[in-house]
Amino acid sequence: MSFFEELKRRKVFRVAATYAVVAWILMQIGEVTFPALNIPEWVMSTLVVILLAGFPIAVIFAWIFDKTPQGYIKTDISDTENIGGMNVKADNRPFFLQKRKIFLALGVLAGILIGTYGGSAITSNVDSKSIAVLPFDNYSTAPEDQYFSDGVTEMIIANLAKIKDLKVISRTSVMEYKNTTKKLKDIAKELGVAHILEGSIQRVGDNVRIVGQLINASSDGHIWAESYDGNISELFSMQNDVAIEIAEAMKSELTSDEKERINETLTESTPAYEYYLKGNMFDNAGHYKEKMLSAIQEYERSVALDSNFAEAHAKLGKMHAHLRWYGVDLSNERMLLSKKHIDKAIKLKPDNPVVRAARGVYYYHGYRDYGTAMSDFLYARDLEPSNAQFNLYVGTIYRRLGDYERARNNMEKAFELDPKSLLILQNLQGTIIFLRDYIGANVLGNKDITNQRIIYWNAMSNFYSNGKIDESLDIITNNEFVNTDEIMWGELNLSLFGKKFERGQRILGKIKSNIQSDEVNFFPKDFYLGIINDELGKKSLARENYIKTIDFLNKHLIKDPLDERAYATLGLTYARLGRKDKSLEAIEKLDELLPISKDALFGTMHAKQKGRAFAILGDIENALETIEYLSALSGGYHYGELLNDSYFDSIRDHPRFQSVLENLKPQS
Template sequence: TLLEGSVRRADSRVRITSQLVDAKTEEHLWAETYDRDLTDIFAIQSDVARNIAAALKSMLSPEERQRIEQRPTESIAAYDYYLRAYEYERQSNEKKVIEIAIELYKKAVDIDPGFAQAYARLGRNHAFMYWEGYDRTSQRLVIAREAVDQALSIKPDDPVVRMANGYYYYWGSRDYARALEEFYFARRIEPGNGLHAANIAWIQRRLGRFEEAVANLKTALEYDPRSSVLTLELGYTYYVLRWYDLAEQSYDRAIVLAPDYSFPYLYKAWLQVYRTGNTKSARQVLAEGMRLADPNEFLWTLVDFDIEDSHYNAALERLTAIPEDVWEGQWWFTPKEAYVGWIFELMGEPAEARQHFENARALLEKKVRESPDDERLHAASGWAYAHLGLADEALREGRKAVDLLPVSLDAFAGPQYLEDLAEVYTIVGEHDEVLDLLEHLLEIPCWTSIGALRFHRVWDPLREHPRFQALVKQYEGR
């Protein structure tokens, strides 16, 4: 059964049209149009919910009736900010989008300090800033905890509040068991909300239960089929399972749903690279994305393509156009200086390369002192030390990253740090250790693929090694 509708607002008036359609027969089960003053918006929501339940011949429990009748806030202005913030969240996981959502949620709670759901989602987004690597400071987690605690003090049993508490434990401390308790609690209260299935899927991925995560993400998309974020996340999950056709279908669907969202283009482009062994079709994907989304979101990936294609001057020129000194995300932290050093190394200018790697080293050592438990910093440090010829330091840092986030703790992200360590082993010339790691990575669900091993020049020192050749032959087509 599908719920369709539209909302039109003019000054203080609102028109809401809604209809319930049987998805199999296309029979219209119920339809209604509401022309009301905007101050009646909560009454309209309650009326719609009751009519849908009646059309579906569903009996509402007293608790469900209470939730339907309960207003989240008495302020229409606060609720307007809340809805706008939530719509931003649904667009993408990009930093600028989350920052806008945070500001809008702040406006909502400034207007109504008793708005529990707004506090909850404010806390959730602060926790996400930490998790995604946009801000790994302890202060960000303190702010997140304070907002969630405020929400809990107002409405401790509200499902939105309990979800936010679950996200805090998930993103703030990887306490998966406590997070699942919160997510299951919320689902018991709202069994018809598909978002709870997605929340459980996130944890299942970290626990290595990828096929269960796929099933839950599909369930979530049945409830919210137009979510580009859920669609893209399903694509990621297919990818680590090495179900590449399904991954590409999900990326394409995410692009249709949100053509100005950069991430689906980026992941589709890399999939094209690994399938074709070159960047030609991938560059076409990025060109389309740059036409519709923010072109700046694609620059770092284009630098990668230029390096792999030996277009070194183009890569250097592109880097000068990027204002940020670091490319960072949930799983990586790469100083621009490290990129420049690698380019000069590939150009056969070791003195120039060394200077830039030293600059990257100085930045990374400072960052490690500030955030000693950030696995991304240790992985990046290992790479920089390896290029400087400091093998012992490189291996120490690469192994530290793996120790901080082992596959046993995070089956989704953990393998990335094993691959980073494999790169360090390659650079310092310990090839048997590299091949041991690559064999393991190709046996488990993760991002490592034969296409990537064939394409990336970091693996060039292994090309003639009999074990590498046998490995590629063994896993070809998987």
């Protein structure tokens, strides 16, 4: 008899397989139940060691002994069917009739199911080295010190984000848990992390106490806890110590370079640092004129106290560039101020990721120099891959360069790091819509966070995919933001697409602002009134509206001759007046200022207006060429748009137009 046959005769394989299955089931049960019962982690480790040590013992016993009705006896070494005085017949029945084998198979199946849907339900897709830093409680006597505790929280997050081995949830997503009563396990599940850091800050005069505790989210057990007391001048070292000790407690790989960057002192001036924290508070509040100007004021105070504070100079330069990008101040003087502070920051700390990212914003928002901006953003992101803002910056630049898939990937990474960020969500959702992945966009739109822009994208995604006006209008009007201007501008455009001109007229009367102005659109109310009157047969009134629109746009272009949005609207308005020469002149200027080769996002969106102008001017060949070209690009025309847009009524039955429409129609 061969050795293999002897192993089978002594049932060694059966014992080994049974032992492995039972051990596996025990480990999976332990993984599921131990955290819920707050059983210490060492118990699980001990169980694994015992089970591993027991395996060879079980195999040895299987070789030496055999189980019989009379008990365990030493296995007969002879090749006989007589075991323990009994004749045992080999079981040659099929597998499904052998109880022991059925039990063994069921055991394997149970182990797989428990492993897949049990323990992994807690740990699947959750990085063991992931962490969310909840807003530290402010125990200071002065309520105005709230910015201080929030600022310290933000700096601890920033320090942890410098460690490549960690996944760190960004500030925006954790701030909503300030003063929350939610359980830590629920917070961790919502944010997709394995660990939570919570703590408090108390400031009395120049004395500061920081208390922190690191908690394992699944077991609710404390991994690390510490308190730090010192003078406010020691704040940097306290913040840095917190980050380093947390990294060590989470057993992360902390390189010497990362440790050096964490221990870097931003400024020797405590008041300058406090103004910097206040500036960050306004910077984080959104790109609103008042917030941006307030941030600039605080950063200016900071650099006035410490002219060598590189990060404060960098953020001051960034905010000046923001003012231009968001249309608050389009002057050259504003960009000179931006350059002054960016140059100073680069001179002080040329390799600092905050400084490099700020310079990227300068090139991005100031001059649309996307290639140069990308090199700075990539540098910053590669140094701090857990920084959601850096990932978002990289994604937005890829989108400008026309690489929408890479844009989506980087924005998804940013959203993973900052899952409560409306800014990231609306950028990601818009990008997915531009890729014509309407199902993916709708899934994102059903998240539990929303604002006017998300509602707008939800409605437009529905409209672009199926062209159903009433459905899309229901989405955009059945929400808490229905009476905000942004939603009403969206409702107006959908109404015009659906040829609901009386409804459009009513909406226009409710909108408070006199112009639809955002990153892409620049349409005064008179432009829309002209369309409505035109379509309702009130030609003379429409002409008056168009002339007022042209007068308004020309005055605006005297102040800002490089505003491509105004030329896009001017080209459409002249086309509706039948002024082909003037319309083409505006279109040529639009092409000169922002061709698709320079900006794949806005260039494509503005080029769509060219197609409309050509169509209404009766230039069928140029209209069809534009439609065919843009329909092949991400961010170009959509199925529902071409199906309904009245600009294309005159060419909708053309075979080439119908071919484009068929190609764009989403597959059911």
